[in-house]
Amino acid sequence: MIVCYAQGGGLGHLTRIRAYLHTRGPAGGPVAILTGSPFAGDPRVVAGHRVLSAPAGLDRDGLTHWIGGTLARLRPREFVVDAFPAGLSGELSAAAVPAGTRVVHLSRLLRWDAYLPLLAADSLRFAETLLVEPVGGAHRAYLDSVSSAVVPLTLADPPEPAPAVPVAPGGWLIVHSGPAAEVAELVAYALDVAAIEGARPEFTLLSPSRPDVLPPGIAHHDVYPAWPLFAGAERIVTAAGCNAVRQLARWPERHRMLPFPRRFDDQYARAARARAATGA
Incomplete structure (x- = not known):
């Protein structure tokens, strides 16, 4: 069994786990996803995998205890930790992982100074850290210190048919999972x-979700995944999340991005990097 830890309220963590499982392959074994994301109830997102969520109201110590008990019960051969090497609130530590479990980290950009205080004294040790985008400085130094190997990984999303959504020739797509204020x-x-x-x-x-107020002439559709529609659009307007920038790297001339502030994700650095890479 593979257990994937994708703690976070957004859709991006689950999308990245889907891409990881497709890229690396689950080797025919079952997959369980530990997540509190509200999107985990959508069968389009979790693709039939088992989803386990911690009981509501747990503090950090309670969440650590729940994770340890869940892993002890499931006995996974691989534990995949997305984005946050110590979890979203510092709830992950080496003591929670059963002996013999191979621990893998999917790493992306973080605001490292903000995240650093959450690291545990008994940090997870990773058999492999996979960089889905480059990280640098103190973040990279930390990953080197707790990982047997740190290597880049180019993620590929599972093949999907294009949703039955009409996109007119020359049409523009606006793609975002929320919150509502950011969509607006x-x-x-x-x-x-x-x-x-x-x-x-x-x-x-x-x-x-359709915004309460949407300017006239803008159609709305709830589709997942959105990326199969990108090839037919003249422009795609998104935030500067890791998945959107990755999925649109082949069409930089079509992509327009607006970074948003995040507690730990660094959308501004990601947008600046993408802009420098294309000379835009």
């Missing part, structure tokens, strides 16, 4: 970019 800001940004570029496209918002 991204819609406004897309309208501003179109005005600056002198374009009058048809807009389609791809988001789990």
Whole structure:
């Protein structure tokens, strides 16, 4: 069994786990995903894998105890930790992992100074840390110190048919899973970019929920995954999340991104890096 730890409220953690399982392959064994994400109830997202969520209201110590008990019961051969090497609130430590379990870390950009205080004294030791995007400085030094190997990994999403959503030739997509205030800001940004570029496209918002207020002429659809529609769009407007930037790396000329502040994710550094890479 493979147990994947994807703690976080957004959709990105689960999307990255899906891509990891497809890229590396689950070797025919069952997969369990430990997550508190509200998107874990969507069968399109979890792809039939078993989902386990901690009881509501646990503090950090309670969550650590629940994780340890769950892993002891499941006895996974591999434990995959997404994004946060010590968990979202510092709840992961070496003591929680059964002996003989291979521990893998999927690493992405973090605001390392903000995250550093959460590291435990008995940090997880990783058989392998897989960099889904480059990290540097003190973050990389830490990963080197707790990992037997640190290597890049190019993720590939599982093949999916394009959703039955009409995207007009020359149409623009606005893609974001929330929260609602950010969806509204991204819609406004897309309208501003179109005005600056002198374009009058048809807009389609791809988001789990329709905003309470949506400007006239913008269609809304709840589809997952969104990336199969990217090839047919003139522009794709997103935040600067890890998955969106990864999925749109082949079309930098189409991608317009607006970074948002996060507690630990560094969308501003990611956007700046993507901008420098393309010379935009």
